[in-house]
Amino acid sequence: MSEAAFDEFEATAIVADDQALLIQVDGFEGPLDLLLTLARNQKVDIAKISILKLAEQYLEFIESAKKLNLELAADYLVMAAWLAYLKSRLILPQEKIADGEPSADEMATRLRWRLQRLDAMRAAATRLMGRERLDRDVFGRGDPEPVNVVKLRTYKDTLYDLLTAYATERVRKMGGTTYRPVQPLVLQIEEARERLERMLGRISDWSALTRLLPLEWQGEGRRRSAMASTLLACLEMARDGKLQLQQTAPFAEIFVRDAHRATDVPSEA
Amino acid sequence: MSSVAQMIETIENQMDAETPADAANPEHLRMVEALLFAASEPLDKKALSTSLPEGADIGGLLKSLEEVYQKRGVNLCCVAGKYQFRTASDLAFLLRKEQPEQKRLSKAAIETLAIIAYHQPVTRAEMEDIRGVAMSKGTIDMLMEIGWIKIRGRKRTPGRPVTYGTTEAFLVQFGLESVAHLPGTDELKAAGFLEAVPPSGFDVPNPTEGLTSDEDPYDPNEPAEPDLLTGSANLDEA
Amino acid sequence: MSSVAQMIETIENQMDAETPADAANPEHLRMVEALLFAASEPLDKKALSTSLPEGADIGGLLKSLEEVYQKRGVNLCCVAGKYQFRTASDLAFLLRKEQPEQKRLSKAAIETLAIIAYHQPVTRAEMEDIRGVAMSKGTIDMLMEIGWIKIRGRKRTPGRPVTYGTTEAFLVQFGLESVAHLPGTDELKAAGFLEAVPPSGFDVPNPTEGLTSDEDPYDPNEPAEPDLLTGSANLDEA
Numbered sequence: 001m002s003e004a005a006f007d008e009f010e011a012t013a014i015v016a017d018d019q020a021l022l023i024q025v026d027g028f029e030g031p032l033d034l035l036l037t038l039a040r041n042q043k044v045d046i047a048k049i050s051i052l053k054l055a056e057q058y059l060e061f062i063e064s065a066k067k068l069n070l071e072l073a074a075d076y077l078v079m080a081a082w083l084a085y086l087k088s089r090l091i092l093p094q095e096k097i098a099d100g101e102p103s104a105d106e107m108a109t110r111l112r113w114r115l116q117r118l119d120a121m122r123a124a125a126t127r128l129m130g131r132e133r134l135d136r137d138v139f140g141r142g143d144p145e146p147v148n149v150v151k152l153r154t155y156k157d158t159l160y161d162l163l164t165a166y167a168t169e170r171v172r173k174m175g176g177t178t179y180r181p182v183q184p185l186v187l188q189i190e191e192a193r194e195r196l197e198r199m200l201g202r203i204s205d206w207s208a209l210t211r212l213l214p215l216e217w218q219g220e221g222r223r224r225s226a227m228a229s230t231l232l233a234c235l236e237m238a239r240d241g242k243l244q245l246q247q248t249a250p251f252a253e254i255f256v257r258d259a260h261r262a263t264d265v266p267s268e269a
Numbered sequence: 270m271s272s273v274a275q276m277i278e279t280i281e282n283q284m285d286a287e288t289p290a291d292a293a294n295p296e297h298l299r300m301v302e303a304l305l306f307a308a309s310e311p312l313d314k315k316a317l318s319t320s321l322p323e324g325a326d327i328g329g330l331l332k333s334l335e336e337v338y339q340k341r342g343v344n345l346c347c348v349a350g351k352y353q354f355r356t357a358s359d360l361a362f363l364l365r366k367e368q369p370e371q372k373r374l375s376k377a378a379i380e381t382l383a384i385i386a387y388h389q390p391v392t393r394a395e396m397e398d399i400r401g402v403a404m405s406k407g408t409i410d411m412l413m414e415i416g417w418i419k420i421r422g423r424k425r426t427p428g429r430p431v432t433y434g435t436t437e438a439f440l441v442q443f444g445l446e447s448v449a450h451l452p453g454t455d456e457l458k459a460a461g462f463l464e465a466v467p468p469s470g471f472d473v474p475n476p477t478e479g480l481t482s483d484e485d486p487y488d489p490n491e492p493a494e495p496d497l498l499t500g501s502a503n504l505d506e507a
Numbered sequence: 508m509s510s511v512a513q514m515i516e517t518i519e520n521q522m523d524a525e526t527p528a529d530a531a532n533p534e535h536l537r538m539v540e541a542l543l544f545a546a547s548e549p550l551d552k553k554a555l556s557t558s559l560p561e562g563a564d565i566g567g568l569l570k571s572l573e574e575v576y577q578k579r580g581v582n583l584c585c586v587a588g589k590y591q592f593r594t595a596s597d598l599a600f601l602l603r604k605e606q607p608e609q610k611r612l613s614k615a616a617i618e619t620l621a622i623i624a625y626h627q628p629v630t631r632a633e634m635e636d637i638r639g640v641a642m643s644k645g646t647i648d649m650l651m652e653i654g655w656i657k658i659r660g661r662k663r664t665p666g667r668p669v670t671y672g673t674t675e676a677f678l679v680q681f682g683l684e685s686v687a688h689l690p691g692t693d694e695l696k697a698a699g700f701l702e703a704v705p706p707s708g709f710d711v712p713n714p715t716e717g718l719t720s721d722e723d724p725y726d727p728n729e730p731a732e733p734d735l736l737t738g739s740a741n742l743d744e745a
Contacts, residue, residue, distance in 0.1 A: 029614070029615060029638065029639075029640050030638070030639045030640030030641075031639060032638070032639025032640070033638075033639065033640070075640075114637075114639070116698070116700070117637060117700045118637060118638065118639065120695055120698065120700045121618065121621055121622055121625065121637060121638075121700070122618060122621075123691075124621050124625055124689075124690070124691055124695060125617045125618050125620070125621030125622075127690045127691055128617075128620070128621050128624065128681065128689065128690065129612075129617055131681045131682060131683075131690070132596040132599060132682055133680055133681060133682070134593070134679060134680050134681075134682060136603065137596060137599035137602075137603060138584075138593040138594050138595075138596050138599060138602075138682065139303075139306070139307035139593060139594045139602055140307075140547065140591055140592065140593055141306060141307070141354075141544060141545070141546070141547065141592060142306065142307045142308045142309040142310075143308065143309050143310060143311075143353060144545060144546060144547035145355070145356055145364055145544075145545040146364075146545075146547070147364050147365070147366050147545070147546075148364060148365050148366065149366050149367075149368050150365055150366065150367050150368065151367075151368050151369075151370045152367045152368065152369045152370065153370050153371075153372055153415075154369060154370070154371050154372070155371070155372055155373065155374060155415070155442065156371050156372065156373050157373055157374050157379060157442070157443075158443065158444075159443040159444055159445070161373075161374075161379055162379060162382065162383050162386065162443055163383070163452065163457060163460070163462050164462060165376070165379040165380045165382075165383045166380070166383035166384065166386075166387060166457075166462075167457055167462035167463050168380075169380045169383065169384065169399075169400060170399075170471065170473075171463065171471070298580070299578075299579060299580035299595065299598065300580060300598060300601055301580070302579060302580030302581055303580035303581055303594040303595060303598045303601060303602060304580075304601065304602070306580070306581045306592070306594060307594050307602050320601055340537075341537060341540060342536070342537035342538060342539070342540030342541035342542075342544065343540055343541055343544045354544065356541045356544065356545050357537065357541060360537060360538060360541040363538055363541055363542055363545075363558050364541075364542075364545055
């Protein structure tokens with residue numbers, strides 16, 4: 001890999017030596033890469049390179065490319081424009097510089113520095129890839145001995161669990177049933193009354209008694225018990241003046257309302 | 270320079286000084302060492318020789334290497350004519366990691382265990398009778414493996430089925446002094462494990478650790494295949 | 508007894524004779540040797556110490572072991588702050604394998620990897636500044652996929668661009684103890700090439716693995732689309 005990488009760098013440089021360079025514009029990775037290749041061709045330390053000469057070479061290269069009708073990416077043209085500007089400033093006598101604008105020398109130094117940095121990073125990349133690599137040049141143990149994980153199993157079961165299991169199992173087998181709280185068959189009148197008193201504020205108008213029954217009291221017997229107890233509770237509360245009751249006919253629906261809100265009579269009346 | 274480095278130098282100097290016939294070529298030794306280290310499987314002499322310079326004394330090199338590593342953390346081992354580095358056997362414990370894991374018994378397992386505990390000595394047929402379901406072999410095997418139950422004898426009935434009982438480890442796990450300390454009917458009731466009125470005929474046996482009068486000690490060499498025999502005995506009876 | 512065996516004995520005798528402060532405990536040395544030999548991955552001191560007796564001088568043991576193996580066919584190497592036995596690099600010719608390499612790395616990928624390694628933490632815009640070209644997303648993705656680079660944080664600059672760095676796998680692959688041990692770091696630093704801007708006498712950044720002062724830890728849930736934001740922030744500035 002390292003050698004290959006090096007070869008690629010060399011290949012670019014060699015190509016740049018002759019006229020084939022022009023066709024190989026695609027081989028460059030951007031204007032900076034092209035500039036670096038041209039700089040290398042000056043055969044001097046990049047630190048001492050003539051930026052003026054470099055700019056001229058670059059502009060020449062772009063001109064030849066244009067003549068061959070090669071399509072140049074925009075960034076090559078931007079660089080060309082910038083280098084043309086730099087070249088003119090390097091040639092012309094030092095004119096006054098606008099505030100904050102770098103001098104031509106500073107621009108040249110900056111460009112030289114960037115080329116040096118790219119060059120240095122490429123050298124570093126080559127050196128990095130030239131290192132002995134694991135599993136290519138150096139090897140770890142080919143047949144490692146893995147750590148055996150031995151599970152130390154412990155059980156959380158306690159005497160309580162054991163006795164529960166035994167009692168449940170034995171009782172089940174003996175045909176017994178486990179204890180379940182017995183659901184009461186009868187709704188106590190006290191309970192029904194307590195319930196109604198809690199609901200009192202919420203009974204706004206005449207409401208059918210059947211709609212005031214506790215929902216959970218379903219099933220034939222339980223519903224009858226709920227009805228009876230709730231009716232008795234209603235009667236008690238009517239006696240105390242807390243409720244008013246109304247029934248339009250025997251066995252018809254019974255209506256209930258809060259005595260404190262009573263101002264009218266049911267519509268049926 | 271540390272003392273170890275000095276020793277290494279000593280080794281090298283000695284190696285260099287010796288006659289080729291006597292000492293292994295140190296460069297070749299390094300090669301064999303690297304080849305064996307990097308190999309994913311044991312290598313035989315032929316495989317080694319194809320990688321080493323011609324004329325290398327493979328046998329001598331391997332012998333030297335074996336000696337170099339003899340008392341080290343890693344040894345050169347020869348298995349079936351092939352060589353490989355292996356961790357020294359006395360250091361095998363280093364490559365073992367114990368990982369605690371807490372578990373709970375399955376419902377079937379704890380029920381079976383409870384029945385063995387209370388009804389010991391108990392045969393498999395008796396357990397099935399008490400639980401009212403066929404036992405899976407796995408449950409008993411698992412309890413045996415944990416070490417909480419054991420085969421304690423054979424019942425003196427046709428087929429001589431083996432009887433199961435609990436072990437010392439069982440007592441330790443459940444904090445019991447002996448199986449006689451398992452709570453009886455009244456205690457179970459008082460502690461709320463049983464409802465106030467247990468079904469009629471319910472009673473809790475008094476388990477014992479010693480052999481009962483209808484039980485023989487277990488002799489693993491007794492030829493009977495207990496389950497089969499139980500089956501055939503039952504057939505005879507029927 | 509062969510000369511090698513004699514030498515081994517000499518070593519052992521010397522080891523026994525020395526004061527504990529001077530020489531590594533030979534039993535502990537065997538243990539570290541066995542653990543490192545057995546492992547497929549590099550081990551750090553902490554991992555070693557959990558397997559060794561309490562009070563073992565891990566640092567000293569590793570140093571001794573390193574010396575013992577210095578000139579052998581297998582060397583003890585420190586990679587990514589962890590320790591691993593590897594075949595000696597001069598024996599690469601003996602063992603070299605043509606790897607079905609995870610796609611051959613392109614020139615762009617190699618350069619990008621080097622820039623990330625030496626300049627970390629580095630943003631994409633900084634990489635583009637050094638290379639002078641717009642980065643293709645594929646290059647970063649590919650290096651991420653190989654597992655050599657990772658997103659390490661966000662720069663505390665407008666747009667909060669993500670910063671890249673190298674991984675432990677990178678250090679292991681290239682046999683580096685840490686990023687500070689990258690070849691030629693000192694020269695690059697001295698020349699000022701590891702600075703983000705031309706030499707100006709400002710502080711010289713080192714490649715660091717920990718977060719730097721202008722870097723926030725990476726939070727994948729942070730809503731910003733870094734590239735877009737960077738773009739818009741630049742627009743605002745312009």
